Amino acid sequence: MSTPSRSPRPAERVLPEMIWMPGLDPATGGHPGLRTGEVVEEDGVRIERDVPVVLRDGVTVYVDVFRPAAATAPVPAILTLSPYGKHAPKGFHLFPGAEVPADAISRHTVWEGPDPMWWAQRGYAVVNADSRGSWMSEGDLVVLSEQEGEDGHDVVEWTAAQPWCTGRVGMSGVSYLAVVQWRVAATRPPHLAAINPWEGWSDCYRDYFFHGGIPETKFVTFTQWSCRCGPGRVEDLPAMHAAHPLLDDYNRSKSVPDLSVIDVPAYCVTDWGDHGLHTRGTIEAWREVGSPHKWLEVHGRKKWQYYYRPESLRRLRAFFDHFLMGTDDEVRTWPPVRIEVRERYAVGVERAEREWPPARTDHRPFALDATAGTLVAGQPAAAAAVEYDPAAEDGRAVFDLRFDARTEITGYAKLRLWVEIDEGDDMDLFVGLQKLDRSGRQVHFPYWSMMDDGQVALGWLRASHRELDDERSTPWQPRLRHERQLPLRPGEPTPVEIEIWPSSTLFAAGESLRLVVQGRDLHRYDIGPAQAHEQSVNRGRHRIRTGGAFDSHLLLPVIPA
Secondary structure (H helix, E strand, O other): OOOOOOOOOOOOOOOOOOOEEEOEOHHHHOOOOOOOOOEEEEOOEEEEEEEEEEOOOOOEEEEEEEEEOOOOOOEEEEEEEEOOOOOOOOOHHHOOOOOOOOOOOOOOOOOOOOOHHHHHOOOOEEEEEEOOOOOOOOOOEOOOOHHHHHHHHHHHHHHHOOOOEEEEEEEEEEOHHHHHHHHHHHOOOOOEEEEEEEOOOOOHHHHHHEEOOEEOOOHHHHHHHHOOEOOOEEEOHHHHHHHOOOOOHHHHOOOOOOHHHOOOOEEEEEEOOOOOOOHHHHHHHHHHOOOOOEEEEEEOOOHHHHHHOHHHHHHHHHHHHHHHHOOOOHHHHOOOEEEEEEEEOOEEEEEEEOOOOOOOOEEEEEEEEOOOOEEEOOOOOOOEEEEEOOOOOOOEEEEEEEOOOOEEEEEEEEEEEEEEEOOOOOOEEEEEEEEEOOOOOEEOEEEOOOEEEEOOEEEEEEHHHOOEOOOOOEOOEOOEOOOOOOOOOOOOOEEEEEEEEEEEEEEOOOOEEEEEEEOOOOOOOOOOOOOOOOOOOOOOOEEEEEEOOEOOEEEEEEEOO
16 A cells, blocks of 8 residues: 655644643653663563654654564554653553453553554554653653644654664554544654544543533643653643633644544544543544544443453454555455444444434434423423522432333434523533433443443533534534633523533333433542542522423434334
């Protein structure tokens, strides 16, 4: 296969004024110090530590190279780039509930990256790079930056030029290692042959930093903890996050502005349980990527477990064998989209689709009835209201829909509400869709890589951020502008539209879908790598108006039987 000629974008950018903190001594994070020149052989793999790579502006970053020791000819390479540390300071022992077997990966595996031993033993080189300003790599560290894309471009081209490389380079990895792939691929390195973004947000503001305009306050500090070691300055991510509550130039700088320029083959994978981080962003990126060769796979399991499971490795190897080695044609038979339609925890059926969302989707509105606490097919004639105290432990509004026949909900749901406050000028709305069995008990799903109490789907809105982007919104997926705040007025009913992240769930006859609306997170955990929204704007009581002139309704994506 020939590789099309591509040119890098010019290294021109306008950076916002940055709030810095000094980098933490790499030794504190377990870094053993530079080992440039160290070469060892282990289990048939040649390992070269801290190989220097000089970037276009003269900054040096360091990479570890793993390749087959017995190879007599050049091999293709798989690259990772992240600030997490190529010496693998993080492990699954820190994340209870991840369900990754202890023997699933070797001790050389970068956090959320491919196991270099497994791949080198199958004819690939793996290059793990510490990004600019992290650990021993020179420079200052700005996370999720355009600079990382340009640096990754240079490391791709350095890798392709090595005598042990065929000139074909791929990328793989989870979360941050996936986000970087959007960055690098958008610069179009001539020798980047394929990417595998496995669970990676693509719209940093909407997918991660501010859900519906509500600031995320816990995982962002964990990200800082993971990206704090380096020889120079490190971006103070929580401080910058707090200083930029709207979608301004700073927040735009954290995302690729135009994913359509990505033209390399892309195998994109995510799960239905990563609401608030990866689910939306991976799917939206797949939709926008310009490559004619792209696949989307959405499962219902835990992301790390799924990345390292044998069947996932087999499929990923088939992908790279095809585009990096040209030896496996299985990929030609893959459907563009594969999804898992969930029934309950770890139970579901995989299905092929021609597109996403499925073209046959029937978007059905179900009106909220505050009098009965139900979702109904027609608009109630009488106006009614339900109110709750958003600060109370049981403060919420609940609406149920019982299915008389087997029903599949797959795609994007949308909630339209008429809301009202009695104090202040704003409100935070947290929305959950739940599955109830025939006895009325909640059916749980995997959530956030480690948890077992997930919902069907989630949505969020800070009401002052309700302004829609009319050009990019659809009837079933509202898109908010987030460029200014529009205060509420006490006692004045106001319509809002809430995006509910995509999902896929099967309901049997007699089972129910429950809509929950409340003023705080549906999920709250004490562990560090969890999500939280702890800066509430709520005051007084919340009121939801339904029926009559108030067309509060839930739009559900029903797949016809």
